[in-house]
Amino acid sequence: MPKLGMEPIRRQQLIQATMTAIDEVGLADTTVAVIARKAGVSTGIISHYFGGKDGLLEATMRRILGDLGESVRQRQAILEQDTARGHLRAIVEGNFDRSQVSQSVMKTWLAFWATSMHKPSLQRLQHVNDRRLHSNICYQFRRHLDHEQARSAASGLAALIDGLWLRGALAPEGINITRAVTLGHEYVEEQLANTTAP
Template sequence: MFWESALRKRNEMLPLRRKQLIQATLEVIDRVGLADATIALIAKQAGLSTGIISHYFGDKSGLLEATMRQILRDLREDTMRRRGELAQDSAAAHLRAIVDANFNDSQVSGPVMKTWLAFWSSSMHQESLRRLQHVNDQRLRSNLCCQFLRELPLPQARQAARGLAAMIDGLWLRGSLSGTAFDADAARQLAYEYLDYQLAKKSDAAANAATT
């Protein structure tokens, strides 16, 4: 019974310690940047030993990957929640929900934005991070294309999805580097205007067909 109780307590502590370390990683990267975010600093911020980081994540790259997986998990869950709560099942509503999730507070806070930038930079040199970035990029474009496809032919839907994905990333990047508070409302509005413009092409095509 003693060993069973000790094992149960240990297993209960695992998610808590991982959460502590991921939060500490965000805070340290926000304060000093990725290059100076040492294992010792992160461990001190979390109030844990450096050995715990090595045990759970291996090294700083493993910790960055775990942190980004959590950020992406938060993004995915927020997107699903928003889409599940929609009052109407239209392509425009789903597309707006995807845009809203990408510009939600959980994705545009200072620590998260700096960690995103560190992740993008590191993904050019580390295969595991590059794969993670590829999966995230493909997921976004696939979700966007799926909704555009409800209103547009496949070639146009793919093009619109690529354009909106690029706009989301571009608006986020410009906002993160502006040196001022991120204006999420302005970014969302620009993305809305783009997706509405793309969806309007169906009406234009129908009107042209009717007059010929």
């Protein structure tokens, strides 16, 4: 019988082991047995908590997405003024937070994106994440721009964030966080130039 309170600890161990395994051997060779070995548990524990490898990958991505949301919220919480510019800068910075650019997290993101094209549950999660990012960005741009301009600006910033992140993840030298954030901020400034808050 498992000890009371062990489930959250076991889940976290398995999520961390999943990211480590993907980092070391890639998703195709990350088997339930490999994950269980890295976590120091039996394979039955993975089936019990997650139903298998796909369920564990989904839980891992939910954790990473939770970390992403928290990194943005922390930046927004310390804004001196409630401005669209400040919130948009927080979104850019949060997407390049250390929690999103470690080698194991970046490889897990890449594995998730590739797998989501073939797994409906992961595809739904990716779709929700995309919609949330676009919606949050669009909401802030709407404070200065009309509906169509805000949608266009939001699509551009979301694509810029994803593109900079992807290029950095695939670059042999890794991601240049400072440069990526600077380019994101410059885009925000260009979109909000010559506008005033309603």
